[in-house]
Each structure stands twice: as structure tokens, then as C-alpha cells.
Amino acid sequence: MRLSGQILKGRYDGIILLVVLMMLGTGKLNGQLSGWSFDKAYATYRQYYYQPLDKWRSIREGTFSRTGLEDSLRQYTRGKVYKDVICPWWVEDLYRPDVIQARFQRIGYVGYVLDPLTGSPLLTNSWNDSTLFDAAWQNIPVDLVVYCNGADAFDYFLKCDSARLTFLKTVFDPEDGLINKRHFGRRPAGLHFYLPNFSFREKKAFMRFVCAVSMVIDHYCRNEERPYAGDKCWLTFTFSPSARNELDYLSGVLGLADEIHFVTYDEYGLPVATPEVYTYRNDPTSVLYRVYNQFYLFSFFSDVVSDTECCSDIARLSQASYSEHNWKFYLLLDFALVLALIISVLAYNLYSPFYMLVERYRSFIIPVLITLVTEIIIVFLYMVEALSPNELLFSLDEGTHLYLLALPLLFIVLHIGLKMLGGRRELP
Structure with a gap:
């Protein structure tokens, strides 16, 4: 009995070992297809640039011994649903319905590897041999993915005005822009930035860049038509999961983009893991941080483009700000109110007639000061709301927000009412 038990145990151990080896072979032990990250694969295959689809198999298998990828992908993706994938050119030949057994809701194609020195594409192709336009996927949106490897590289790009303008023209130019290139009769449905190494050191520059991209999408107009507005160019930014700690800051980006993803992609x-996806509607950031983020967009000397204006100048849009409501007017009004408060304090201390006037109505000092300070705060909030591309605190469209300016006057009215009810006593 003991011998037979040992034999059975040995058989079970052998079966378990075989299953483990099979799972390792298919990459299912850890729920991942392989141990290579997207960045590592890019560093490995970058030296080959873009190649015809039929050559990538020999490069992967002959040079790097990456064999059996088709069967691994077929087994790994069977029955799964992916909201977003980003197809790299080094496995583009494997993105076929007979290999990818998953259901895609949106596909990104890494068609713009950013050169941070110039803003031009370091690597790009025409997608004309792509399998992404197979008839089985004809109704799935395909986005142009912009990829930049290295935190320092993208920081340099953000600080270079000419590189940012070159990028915008290369992507959005109506004649040659990559977002307008048609591939098998289809043009990219959106623009997807994959920035796995973003440093968050150049926060103001990044927010201004996102604003520039958003301005072109929303306001570029040619022949009285806006080719990118609405859902015609979906704007997505993807960061590594560790960037989730910067969600308070990225809330400002959500006001300009359609989606933000936190996820890591593998070499395929x-x-x-399941991406965290945020939009302006499910943004958990507090109002305080949302208000603070608007000041990354603050630039008193920037050009403004009204919501109804048709602009065909990409260079102008790259430096412009949203101005559905005239935030500069509210800024000047706030400045005037603060100046009035400062002048009043100085006059009270330096100008005798004004001092005597104030002393005569001394009981009104506190209500007037409360009213003036409250008006300054309200006008400040008007300015912040006018800076924001989306509704932040209240709507400025109907004009009902102006009633708030009358609210602080209640302090004075209430004070006068109390004085009348309490009677007036003459001072000895």
C-alpha cells in the first residue's frame, strides 16, 4: 500500500510539474504573456526601425529566439475583452483575427515615436501594410499613438517651443498631418499619448502643451468646418500606474482631454493589468485642487480664441487660451476691488477728511469690509471658472451667476435694518 501510494504521488507530482511547465510556456502562470515590458521591447527592436510585416517573424525568431508567439497570443487572448490596446510595429504581423482571439473596443497604433529634439516623428510609417484594417475589425476605432521613451527626453520636448509647434503641424496639418492620413479608406479616430516615464517635473509646460493640443482639436477650422471637434479626434493620455499619485494634478488634464489611463503595457x-480609466465625469479630485490646476493655464498675455471663432492658424492656437468667458475682465475687476481696499486703508491712515468721514459712520466699517472682501473672493471665483474649459463651480452662460455679487450687500442691509429696529442713540 505504501509503495502504491508513493507511485501515485509520483504520478501526481509529474502531472503538476507538466502543468506548471505548460503554463510557463504559455505565459499564464503570472497572468502575463511574457516578462518583457513595452519599453524593453522598444529598446530591443528600435535598431531595426520599421520593417515589412513578413520580416518581423525572422527578426524575432532568428535574432532573439522569440518563438511560438502566435500560439501564446492565441491562448492568452482567447475570450478576453480589451478596452484599449496599442499595437507595436514589431508584432504588427501578429495582430490578425486568427491570432488575437480577444475582443477589442479600441486599438492604438504606435505610429509616432517622438523625437524630443525636433518634435518630428523619429519613427513612423504609413500603415499601408497593416493588419489592423482587417474586415473583422472595420468598426473598431484605431488611434494614432504617440510614444516617447525617457522622462528627460519628454521634458526637453515640453520646454522647446519650436518642437511643440512642429509636432502640432506634423499631426494636424490638413494636407500632410498624420491624423488625416487615410489607410484603407479610414483615418485615425483619435490621438493617444503613451508616456510611461513621465516625470511630472514640468507641470506648467505640460498643461500648456495639453491645452495647445486641445485648442487645435476644438478650434481648428477650415472652410467653416472643424475636422477634429467633438468625437472626431478622441484625446487620450496614458501613464504608468505609479502616476496615480499625481491624479490631483492630472485632474487639470482631464478638463482638456477625453480620458486618462493608468496602466502598463507589455511588449505585445x-x-x-486592468487599466484605471478616468474622465471628467468620474474625476474624484476635490474642488480645491481643480481650482488650483487652472493656474497652470494662466497667462495674461496669451491670445484668446472665442468658442465660436474659426481659426485656421495652428501656430496661433498653440499659444492661445480658452476664452468662452472673458476671464481677463474678471481679473481686472478683482484688481480694481483690491486696489480700492488698499487705497481706503491708506486714506484712513493718511488723509484726515476721509478719517473723519469713516469715524462718523464707524458702525458701518465691519459690514463694508466684509462686503468688499466677499466681492473680491466672488470675482476671483468668476475668473477661475472663466479660465476652465469645463464647468467647474457654476455656469457663466445664463448670467445668473451675477446675482452672487448682490449677496454680500446683505451684510450692509442687515446692519441698517438692525440699526433701525434698535433705535439710534446719540453719543455724548
Whole structure:
């Protein structure tokens, strides 16, 4: 009995070992297809640039011994659903319906590897041999993915005005822009920035860049038509999961973009884990941080483009700000109120007639000061709301917000009412 038990145990151990080896072979032990990250694969295959689809198999298998990828992808993706994937060119030949057994809701194609020195594409192709336009996926949106490797590289790009303008023209130019290139009759449905190494050191520059991209999407106009507005160019930014700690700051980006994702992609462009997806509607950031983020967009000397204006100048839009409501007017009004408060304090201390006037109505000092300070705060909030591309605190469209300016006057009215009810006593 003991011998037979040992034999059975040995058989079970052998079966378990075989299953483990099979799971390792298919990459399912850890729920991942392989141990390579997207960045590592890019560093490995970058030297080959873009190649015809039929050559990538020999490069992967002959040079790097990456064999059996088709069967691994077929088994790993079977029955799964992916909201977003980003197809890299080094496995583009594998993105076929007979290999990818998952259901895609949106596909990104890494068609713009950013050169941070110039803003031009370091690597790009025409997608004309792509399998992404197979008839089985004809109704799935395909986005142009912009990829930049290295935190310092993208920081340099953000600080270079000419590089940012070159990028905008290369992507959005009506004649040659990559977002307008048609591939098998289809043009990219959106623009997807994959920035896995973003440093968050150049926060103001990044917010201004996002604003520039958003301005072109919303306001570029040609022949009285806006080719990118609305859902015609979906704007997405993807960061690594560690960037989740910067969500308070990225809330400002959500006011300009359609979606923000926190996820890591592997060498096949598949998400390693379920992405965290945020939009302006499910943003958990507090109002205080949302107000603070508007000041990354603050630039008193920037050009403004009204919501109804048609602008065909990409260079102008790259430096412009949203101005559905005239935030500069509220800024000047706030400045005037603060100046009035300062002048009043100085006159009270330096100008005798004004001092005597104030002393005669001394009981009104506190209500008037409360009213003036409250008006300054309200006008300040008007300015912040006018800076924001989306509704932040209240709507400025109907004009009902102006009633708030009358609210602080209640302090004075209430004070006068109390004085009348309490009677007036003459001072000895």
C-alpha cells in the first residue's frame, strides 16, 4: 500500500510539474504573456526601425529566439475583452483575427515615436501594410499613438517651443498631418499619448502643451468646418500606474482631454493589468485642487480664441487660451476691488477728511469690509471658472451667476435694518 501510494504521488507530482511547465510556456502562470515590458521591447527592436510585416517573424525568431508567439497570443487572448490596446510595429504581423482571439473596443497604433529634439516623428510609417484594417475589425476605432521613451527626453520636448509647434503641424496639418492620413479608406479616430516615464517635473509646460493640443482639436477650422471637434479626434493620455499619485494634478488634464489611463503595457501592446480609466465625469479630485490646476493655464498675455471663432492658424492656437468667458475682465475687476481696499486703508491712515468721514459712520466699517472682501473672493471665483474649459463651480452662460455679487450687500442691509429696529442713540 505504501509503495502504491508513493507511485501515485509520483504520478501526481509529474502531472503538476507538466502543468506548471505548460503554463510557463504559455505565459499564464503570472497572468502575463511574457516578462518583457513595452519599453524593453522598444529598446530591443528600435535598431531595426520599421520593417515589412513578413520580416518581423525572422527578426524575432532568428535574432532573439522569440518563438511560438502566435500560439501564446492565441491562448492568452482567447475570450478576453480589451478596452484599449496599442499595437507595436514589431508584432504588427501578429495582430490578425486568427491570432488575437480577444475582443477589442479600441486599438492604438504606435505610429509616432517622438523625437524630443525636433518634435518630428523619429519613427513612423504609413500603415499601408497593416493588419489592423482587417474586415473583422472595420468598426473598431484605431488611434494614432504617440510614444516617447525617457522622462528627460519628454521634458526637453515640453520646454522647446519650436518642437511643440512642429509636432502640432506634423499631426494636424490638413494636407500632410498624420491624423488625416487615410489607410484603407479610414483615418485615425483619435490621438493617444503613451508616456510611461513621465516625470511630472514640468507641470506648467505640460498643461500648456495639453491645452495647445486641445485648442487645435476644438478650434481648428477650415472652410467653416472643424475636422477634429467633438468625437472626431478622441484625446487620450496614458501613464504608468505609479502616476496615480499625481491624479490631483492630472485632474487639470482631464478638463482638456477625453480620458486618462493608468496602466502598463507589455511588449505585445496588451495591458498587464486592468487599466484605471478616468474622465471628467468620474474625476474624484476635490474642488480645491481643480481650482488650483487652472493656474497652470494662466497667462495674461496669451491670445484668446472665442468658442465660436474659426481659426485656421495652428501656430496661433498653440499659444492661445480658452476664452468662452472673458476671464481677463474678471481679473481686472478683482484688481480694481483690491486696489480700492488698499487705497481706503491708506486714506484712513493718511488723509484726515476721509478719517473723519469713516469715524462718523464707524458702525458701518465691519459690514463694508466684509462686503468688499466677499466681492473680491466672488470675482476671483468668476475668473477661475472663466479660465476652465469645463464647468467647474457654476455656469457663466445664463448670467445668473451675477446675482452672487448682490449677496454680500446683505451684510450692509442687515446692519441698517438692525440699526433701525434698535433705535439710534446719540453719543455724548
